[in-house]
Amino acid sequence: MRQFYTVDEHAKRKFPSHCGFRPPKNLDEYIKLKAKQAELQAKYEGLGGSDNSISSRMQLLLSKVKKLEDYARDLSKEMSNLPLNPNLQKEIRQDLLELIMRDKFYPAKVEQFKYWPHIALKAEASKTERIRNDPSKKRSAPDLSKYKKKITELTLEYIRKKQELVAAKYGTAKSISKWSRQYTNMVYEKLEKRREIDPTVPKKQAYRDKKADEP
Structure with missing residues (x-):
C-alpha cells in the first residue's frame, strides 16, 4: 500500500495479489478490489457447500479487509506527516x-x-x-519580531522531543533530525503512551535550562 505514496507513476506500481483485476489507482480502489476479491474467494471456496458456510467464510475474509482498511487509514495519516519533498x-x-x-x-x-x-x-x-x-x-x-519568541519556544520543544526519541531508540540522531515537526509529534505521542506501560522506556527528561542541541 505504501506504493501509492512512494511510486509516482501508476504503471510502475506492482500488485501481484490483484492478478485478473485492473490495477487500483488509489487506496480507496485498492480496498474495494480487496473486498471484491474476498467475496469471489468465499464463493469459490464454498462451492458445493451451504449458504451459511459461504457467508461465514465471507465474513472472515471481509474482516481481514477491514484490517487492511484500518491500516490504510493509519498509513495515510503517517505518510501525510512525513517530511515534505x-x-x-x-x-x-x-x-x-x-x-x-x-x-x-x-x-x-x-x-x-x-x-x-x-x-x-x-x-x-x-x-x-x-x-x-x-x-x-x-x-x-x-x-517578524512578534513571531520570534514563539518560534524559539517551538524550536526548543521540537529539539528536545527529538533528543528523547533518539534516547528511546526510535531512530538514529541523523535520521530523526530530518523528521518534520508533525511527524516528530506523532511519534512522540507513541513514546509517551509507551512510557505509561513500559518501565524500561527512558523517562521524560527534566530540563533545567533552555539550551539544547539539535540531534
Missing part, C-alpha cells in the same frame, strides 16, 4: 509569498521575507487575506 517545500513557500504580495496593503518586496520561516509566512498570508476579505479589520505592517 524539498521541491514541494519550495513550491509551498513560493505560494505563500505570492499570496502575501498579492494581498499586501503596505509597501514591501519579496526580498524582505527571504529569511522568514514557514510558520511566519503562513501567519502573514492568513492575516493579509483576512483583511482583504474584511477591510474593517485592523491593518498593521508585517513584523
Whole structure:
C-alpha cells in the first residue's frame, strides 16, 4: 500500500495479489478490489457447500479487509506527516509569498521575507487575506519580531522531543533530525503512551535550562 505514496507513476506500481483485476489507482480502489476479491474467494471456496458456510467464510475474509482498511487509514495519516519533498517545500513557500504580495496593503518586496520561516509566512498570508476579505479589520505592517519568541519556544520543544526519541531508540540522531515537526509529534505521542506501560522506556527528561542541541 505504501506504493501509492512512494511510486509516482501508476504503471510502475506492482500488485501481484490483484492478478485478473485492473490495477487500483488509489487506496480507496485498492480496498474495494480487496473486498471484491474476498467475496469471489468465499464463493469459490464454498462451492458445493451451504449458504451459511459461504457467508461465514465471507465474513472472515471481509474482516481481514477491514484490517487492511484500518491500516490504510493509519498509513495515510503517517505518510501525510512525513517530511515534505524539498521541491514541494519550495513550491509551498513560493505560494505563500505570492499570496502575501498579492494581498499586501503596505509597501514591501519579496526580498524582505527571504529569511522568514514557514510558520511566519503562513501567519502573514492568513492575516493579509483576512483583511482583504474584511477591510474593517485592523491593518498593521508585517513584523517578524512578534513571531520570534514563539518560534524559539517551538524550536526548543521540537529539539528536545527529538533528543528523547533518539534516547528511546526510535531512530538514529541523523535520521530523526530530518523528521518534520508533525511527524516528530506523532511519534512522540507513541513514546509517551509507551512510557505509561513500559518501565524500561527512558523517562521524560527534566530540563533545567533552555539550551539544547539539535540531534
